[in-house]
Amino acid sequence: MVRRPRIKFSHRPVRYGEYHVRIGGIVPGVRGDLVDRDGWVWALLELLDGSRTVDSVTETMTKSFPRWPAGMVRAAIDDLVLAGHVEDADETASGLDEVTEERYSRSEALFGWMDRSPLRTGREAQVSLRQAGVVVIGLGGVGCTAALALVLSGVGRLHCVDRDVVEVSNLNRQVLYTEADVGRTKVAAAVSRLRSHNSAADITGAQADVDGPSSLRALATDFDVVLLAADTPREIRSWTNRACLETGSPWVYAGYHGPLITVGLHRPGEGPCADCEPAEQRARLASLPERTEWSPGIDKVVPQAANAVSAGCAGTLAAQAVISLITGVPALPANRRFGFNLMTMESVPVPAAAQPSPLCPSCGLAR
Structure with missing residues (x-):
């Protein structure tokens, strides 16, 4: 009252x-x-x-x-x-110290603005962030920006996973690295940079391969939210989906296809999983006339089309989705994908399953 x-x-x-x-x-x-x-x-x-x-x-x-x-x-x-x-006006104290209150005063104002829940304050959302743990898988363009946004926003515990070293070609979009980091492991460079931004956060990292659902399951068990910012191996999104279905862990993924940014936000058990729409799409494609690929492009490896803007947009929106899952502010709909087109500066509809698919190999309805 x-x-x-x-x-x-x-x-x-x-x-x-x-x-x-x-x-x-x-x-x-x-x-x-x-x-x-x-x-x-x-x-x-x-x-x-x-x-x-x-x-x-x-x-x-x-x-x-x-x-x-x-x-x-x-x-x-x-x-x-x-x-x-x-x-x-008689709100209770948050328990945050004076320096922390000052640091996140603008964040609390934004949370208060966006929160439509009765009588909740921006401070409550900020405390929720401080108590949360997030694992970021992949420290490329999306992962770097997302990790930085989460650390600046006040996530209390962040763990970074990546297997690669910094290369010159990374420097056009991966904001945690400088020219001096070329040849250094991404995890070491990223963790060092992130700690310099927020010494109060518990920031750790591991240089490791993600080679299947079991390694993702172990990570999901230890953290409140999983953020998938890697796109290789090709199966990694489905692996993450299956692992989080087993652990009940909320998770986010983000990426880009040229100027098209996509972000997925999932809460297992509350609707279609991330493999439902791909299963439906495979069925749709199977009913269409046979596709013929342009022969000069078959097996040709081309550089990823991205810059600091496209990668940064995807990473920032991914961080926003993670914050929504932790705090409920804003209360974004789960188990769907969001799209944004840099060509038009407008949101765009992306294919999404309206309900769990009986064709899905992951969420159990096909068994």
Whole structure:
């Protein structure tokens, strides 16, 4: 129960003319529009500044608007709370020290802005991040940016896994490495750089091959979220999916196909798994006329088409998906993929299974 209700400053209302009130600003997914025929709504919002108890607000409103009963006032306050526009001015301390509070004050403000859960604060989300552990598999362009974003955002424990060394061709997009790191293992260079950004985080690494579901299962068991940022071997996404299905671990993957960025976010047991859509796609392709590949391109190895922008977008969006799984802010839908096209700067639909597929070899329905 809220004691001293206060409209979130980021959601502060604005009145347009006499009858229209907008709350939540201009951001879709947050803003709301209210009709205010007699000024009652605006008067209520003006009182919700955190200096008054619910009883005090109710008493003032019923005196100013006698035809509106106390129950109506309390119901309106409850509606604003449920919509995520209200915080409690009597919020409890977070337990974070003063330096940490200062470091993440802007993060807490953003969490508070995006969170539509009743009476949760940005501090709660920040504490959840600090208590969480994430494993990042693959320290290429996507993994570097994602790992950096998570460490800067306050994840308490981060483990990095990669088998490779830094090469000159990595330097156009893999933001954790410099020219001085060429020839050094990616894990050593990345862990060192990440620790320099946040000494309070527990950051570790392992130079290792991921060679099947069993090695991924061991990693998933030890961490709250798995972030797959590697695209080789080709089976690695399916391996990760199977491992996380077995452990019940939420996981994220991200990558790019030229200018098309894709991010997948999965919670096992709550819908189709990551192998459902590929299984359906294989069935669709089998029903189409036979494909003929362009012969000069068969077996030709071409460089990955990417730069710091495309890799960075994929990594940043992957980190956002991980943060959503840990904190619930924002509450992104799980068990689906998201797409973003750098050619148009717009989100794009990507194929996704609406429900678990009976053709899927991984989530158990085919057995």
